[in-house]
Amino acid sequence: MGSVDLFKLEAYDYNLPEELIAQEPVEPRDLSRLMVVDRRTGEIQHKIFRDVIEHLDPGDLLVFNTSKVIPARLFGxxxxxxxxxxxxxxxxxxGVWKCLVKPGKAVKERTEIVFDLFNKECGITAKCVGRAEEGTRILEFSTKSDSEIFAIGKVPLPHYIKNENVDFNRYQTVYAKYEGSVAAPTAGLHFTTELLEKIKNKGILTAEVVLHVGIGTFRPVKVEDIRQHKMHEEYYVVPEETVRIIDEVKIRGGRLIAVGTTSVRTLETIARLPKATSYSGKTDIFIYPPFEFKLVDALITNFHLPKSSLLMLVSAFTGYELTMKAYKIAVEERYRFFSFGDAMLIL
Structure with missing residues (x-):
């Protein structure tokens, strides 16, 4: 593997049998499988997610993305x-949203879209008032109320999940608070309130960030040289309390464990900004090998799509060869992949 060009998209491809793409979540949440990967020794262990607590020490800090998924899929x-x-x-x-529209060609400026609720016209319409980047459209709704728009929406499940009957709450973390994501920060889906309580009781600290997952996180990388890929900006917040806890943990020598790639991207964004008591803004950080991680010491994440920016981030954190070895083993061991799939703890 030594001769692999890590800037080439092909380097991040792998063979995944379709039946390993999880179509529904495991119940209870923390009964999914957990692959534990040690970056120093290369050792790989197979556990159940609730065993994650065995690998966490008092004084460690878990950082969660508390963004909440909105009913972002509308049919009109x-x-x-x-x-x-x-x-x-x-x-x-x-009342004005940037949107992806299918079929895009059908929606030109001034096109009007009518929405139904329970197969009846609900009085809500939207008009295309402009175009934005990458073929997106700006739609102005006839209502300014988020709740009225969300009432006609559905769970925005990824295209590879064919099961339409998934309960919306199951595509939401138990600690989700702030509406704004169009896809779940899926590493967090494995946590139950009981497991979070046990983590707290063991003296493991927790902190919150917000990154509203948008098209930037899940848009496929299409360029052969990954350095040419441009991430869309996504809005993030790191509150004062979180900055304070991070500083305390780092001074004490504790580990910072990011729950999910969205938490990693948020933390590594602020690590590159001038020191402040809190942070908010938009980030388009794209993490791929080689990359110097300034804040994150360990990572909890799911198994990601071939050729995705998320797999590139994991490769940058874990090391490319160990990442691809872990994914090969995950396929052989019949782990479940993607949003409703199993998890990795990378130490």
Whole structure:
């Protein structure tokens, strides 16, 4: 593997049998499998997710992304009757959203879209008022109320999950608070309130960040030289309390464990900014090998899509060869992949 060009997209491809793509979550949440990967020794262990606590020490800090998924998938029709599917991406102002639209060609400026609720016209419409980057559209809704727009929306499950009957709450972390994501920060889906309580009782600290997952996180990398890939900006917040705890833990020599790649991207964004008591803004940080991690010491994450920016982040953190070895073993051991799949703890 020594001769692999880590800037080439092909380096991040791997063979995944379709039946290993999880179509529904495990119950209870913390009964999913956990692969524990030691970066220093290369040792790989197979556990159950609730065993994660055995690998955490008092004084360690778990950082969670508390963003909440919105019902971002909307189905409407043009006044001609043609069907249109909409994915809300980012609120620009009340009632005005940047959206992905399918079929995009059908929605030009001034196109009006009508929405139904329970197969009846609900009075809510949207008009295309402009275009944005990457073929997205700006839609202005006839209501300024988020709750009215969300009432006609559905859970924005990824395209590879064919099971439409998933309970919305199951695509939401138990600690989700702040609405704004169009995909779940999936590493957090494995935590139950009971497991979080046990973690607290062991003296392991927790802190919150917010990164609203948008198209940047899940958009496929299409360029052959990954350095040419441009991430979309996503909004993040790191509150004062979190900054304070991070500083205390780092001074004491404790480990900072990021729950999910979105937490990693948020933390490594602020690590590159001038020191402040709190942070908020937009980040387009793209992490791929080689990368110097300034804050994150360990990572809890799911198994990611081939050629995805998330797999590149994991490769940067774990080391490319160990990452690809772990993924090969995960396929052989029949781990479940992607959003509703199993997890890795990388130490």
């Amino acid at each position: 029709r043009k006044t001609t009757g043609a069907k249109v599917e909409i994915l809300l991406l980012e609120k620009i102002e009340q």
